[in-house]
Amino acid sequence: MPKKKTIVSIGAGNIAHHIIPALHNTGCLIKQVFSRSIVNAEALASIVQASTTDDLSQINTEADLYLIMVNDDAIATVSKQLFALTNNQYIAHTSGSIDSEVLREVGGNYGCFYPLQSFKKNHPTDISEVPILITGHNENTKVKLHSLAKSISNNVSSITDKDRLRYHLAAVMINNFTNHLACKTSLYLQKYNLDSSVLDALTKKTFEKILTANACDIQTGPAIRNDKKVEKNHLKLLKDEKELSRIYKSISRSIKKQYHEDS
Numbered sequence: 001m002p003k004k005k006t007i008v009s010i011g012a013g014n015i016a017h018h019i020i021p022a023l024h025n026t027g028c029l030i031k032q033v034f035s036r037s038i039v040n041a042e043a044l045a046s047i048v049q050a051s052t053t054d055d056l057s058q059i060n061t062e063a064d065l066y067l068i069m070v071n072d073d074a075i076a077t078v079s080k081q082l083f084a085l086t087n088n089q090y091i092a093h094t095s096g097s098i099d100s101e102v103l104r105e106v107g108g109n110y111g112c113f114y115p116l117q118s119f120k121k122n123h124p125t126d127i128s129e130v131p132i133l134i135t136g137h138n139e140n141t142k143v144k145l146h147s148l149a150k151s152i153s154n155n156v157s158s159i160t161d162k163d164r165l166r167y168h169l170a171a172v173m174i175n176n177f178t179n180h181l182a183c184k185t186s187l188y189l190q191k192y193n194l195d196s197s198v199l200d201a202l203t204k205k206t207f208e209k210i211l212t213a214n215a216c217d218i219q220t221g222p223a224i225r226n227d228k229k230v231e232k233n234h235l236k237l238l239k240d241e242k243e244l245s246r247i248y249k250s251i252s253r254s255i256k257k258q259y260h261e262d263s
Contacts, residue, residue, distance in 0.1 A: 004029045005148065008060050009050070010078060011069030012040040014119040015094050019069070022127040022152040024048040032060040056081040065148070067113060068093040068103075076102050085109075090144055096168030099161045100135045111136035111145050114164055115153075118175055131155040133164050184244060216258075223255035 005028045009020045012035035021044075024030050030048040034056065035041035041052040053059065059066075061083055070078055072095050085091055085108025092113040093103065103110035112135040117125060132149040134156060136142035142158050149156040159167075182203070186196040209218050222230040231252060238245040 005065065006031050006063040007065045007067060008063040009033045009044065009067055009069065010059070010082075011035060011067075012037070012044040013069060013071075014121050015115065016067075016069040017044055017121045018119050018125055018127060019067070019094065019113075019115060019152075020044060021047050023148070026151040028148075028151075031063050034059060059083065064089060065144075066091040072098050079103050079106050082106050090141060092145060096133075096171065097165055100137060101161070104137070109136070109138060109141040109144070111141045112161070112164060113145050113149060114168075116167060116171055127152050128154050131157065133167060134158045135161055135164055181247070184247070188241065188244060219255065219259065221255070223252040224259050226256065226260055 005023075007020070007023060007028050007030050009016050009030060009032070012033050016033075020030055020033070024047070030045075030050040032051045032053060033041045033045040033048070034053050035044075036054055038052060038054040041054060044050075045052045051060070056078065059082060066082070066085070066089070068075055068078060068091065075093050075095060075098050079091070079093075079102060082091075085106050087108065089108040090110070091103050091106050091108055092111045093100070094113055094115060096114050096116065098112075100110060100112045112133070114133040114135075115127070115130050116133060117130040119125060130153055132153045132155065134142060134145045134149055136145055136158070146156055146158055185199070189196045189199075222234070234248060235245060238248060
């Protein structure tokens with residue numbers, strides 16, 4: 001019978017609350033959960049039958065893999081406080097934007113285990129559909145992390161740190177920026193006592209089309225038509241909305257540049 005993979009979760013936030021239970025469900029033994037908040041550590045540990053600590057000096061030293069799932073700014077600080085790993089141990093962080101080389105000093109075999117998704121603790125997510133992007137400082141690390149990722153996801157790729165950062169940038173634009181536009185749109189309509197749910201059908205159709213077609217081929221609207229009259233009327237409505245006006249002009253310019261180079 002193969003030995004169970006043993007894992008220590010360094011972090012108990014949104015990502016950890018999805019990834020660690022998923023790994024536990026595949027048969028991995030979660031030995032310990034660390035969090036600066038012992039309450040958060042205990043909440044996750046209770047799901048996967050693990051011990052807890054809020055002290056990095058008390059991290060279990062006998063696990064196969066250490067997954068760092070803390071804020072990007074804390075990864076370097078946390079890793080420097082860990083014990084020196086052996087050549088048979090692995091460590092990876094789950095950030096999309098931090099270079100895996102930040103873990104070099106810990107020793108062992110280091111890399112990145114990046115699930116490309118926006119997670120919230122109490123929002124269920126089908127991990128099997130989440131792309132996991134793997135980076136490893138050597139081939140052995142890539143193979144180990146890739147195998148672990150394949151145990152919970154149907155979409156796993158091994159990539160470089162730079163390409164992972166490119167994916168992260170793209171994810172910010174499609175997710176965070178789009179969500180912000182939805183927020184600003186909703187607030188604009190609320191200001192004039194208009195019902196933002198009127199846009200629900202359009203919003204749903206927009207994302208369905210993006211997922212089933214080439215987004216560059218389905219662009220519509222006044223900017224691609226170079227309809228200056230409609231744009232002028234829109235900007236009149238936004239004359240007292242300076243931020244929205246800037247956003248409208250900036251995106252319109254970008255659309256025109258892509259589809260009408262001479263405009």
